[in-house]
Amino acid sequence: MKILIADKISGSGVQFLRDQEGVEVVEAYGSSQEELEGMVADVDAIIVRSASSVTKAIIDAAPKLRAVGRAGVGVDNIDIEAATDRGIVVMNTPGGNTIATAELTFTHLLCSARPIPQANALMKAGKWEKKAFQGSELYKKTIGILGLGRIGSEVAKRAKAFGMNVLAYDPYLTKARAEQLEVNKVELEEVFEKADFITVHMPKTETTKNMLNASTFAKMKDGIRIINCARGGLIDEDDLAEALRSGKVAAAGLDVFVEEPLSSESALREHDRLVMTPHLGASTAEAQENVGLEVAESIYESLMGGWVQNAINAPSIDPKQLAVLRPYLNLAFKMGTVIQQLTPSEINHIRITYSGNLVNLEVKPLNRAFQRGYLRKITTDVNDVNAPRIMDRLGIKGEIVQNSLERDYTELIRIEATDSNGKSYSIEGTLIGKSQNPRLTLVNERNVESPLDEKYLLVLENEDVPGIVGMVGTVLAKHKLNISNMSLSRNTVGGIALNICGLDSEPEAEAIAEITANKYIKGIRVVNLNGA
Known part of the structure; x- marks a missing residue:
């Protein structure tokens, strides 16, 4: 070789x-x-x-x-x-680079508390201005860590060693993992309200882009200190510059930027209470x-033919097996993203049952495909190899069963997810027709017939009364949302019914709010299948 x-x-x-x-x-x-x-x-x-x-x-x-x-x-x-x-x-x-980035984060944290770089610059210039550089201790202060993955967890350990109170915000952090790290799992608003220091360790996604901005700075304590050694774009740089100018943010440390190298015209360069490094996170021997x-x-x-570590694209699968598994890989992936978007963020256990002809196949690639689908809106750095590790880090235990279920399908995949309160959520899916189109056949124990090649699914639970379908159709039409498919289901007359609408475009908040305002609507979720 x-x-x-x-x-x-x-x-x-x-x-x-x-x-x-x-x-x-x-x-x-x-x-x-x-x-x-x-x-x-x-x-x-x-x-x-x-x-x-x-x-x-x-x-x-x-x-x-x-x-x-x-x-x-x-x-x-x-x-x-x-x-x-x-x-x-x-x-x-x-x-x-986990330890290197965690240590750089803490270096920036210390420099935000004690203005060492600024004092050093004046000393080198021949000045002695001791009174100008009063700092703040870390001991007994509260740090908010946004994102408790590999690096965030290491930062938490170091903060605990300094005697800091650690607030952790991560939608997918379980109570068990938080207890293991000895951190307080809280909502984002509580971090903004109570933290003296905030450090960001989240991937850059649609939901985390500019997550720290003028409106969130306004919710924080006066004199907050901000650190970002994760991804450029998690902090609105113009808003940070203004917050530094006003004194709302007492100090900050940045290793990453929206545009790199940082423009010489950047307003960030104006602030001496901002310490910047040129993306040095992994720059240690x-x-x-x-x-x-x-x-x-x-x-x-x-x-040598072993399992690939940290693969970005799909791992090697025997060509003959891949030919059989390919459509089921797509189905498993889509079912993963559906169940993740239909359930609360804190899921502790997932059971996957493969039924029918799938009982006799090697299902490990299907498990990985499901995990990638489940994680696709949680992290951007997921692949077939690291997906199980990420699931473990989230505290989600998995169970795989290959056993035929009594259903009217030749092959079937059933997913059961359980949250920290013991509540269970379920979906089932199969492939339909010669083209092997992926379909949902059950949601929370209600039989449905919903294609998974839609762009969006609007999933409604409502009291089983007349007029709901007409109301939903009217609201969606008002907001110019085209329904490509609709599946209705109920277990008992007058009970809680299920309505799944396939949509060509994502409904805006106003449309969701208008539907939710109906007193008979008991639950609503929008499932994004774009890119799935």
């Missing part, structure tokens, strides 16, 4: 590969894209950092290529679509050592 290392990684990573029998290592540091293209004709794997790109041209020039590894997190320099079309696995190393060795081990494991 021939492995080309295009960008310099740690010596331990290179040595690991050289120590493996039958592996030839080519170190091509500093090569141009054209030179790389001419080197890959007989290459089995390519390792890069950020300097080199694995373009479609390079992929097309590498007929033997089976794996691409990025020693780092971002994979913008790899053409994932072209790699996937060729069946080439792409992997990164998201775990190697140890982190680079970790990611270099990790990517080397993952590449070798992949080439």
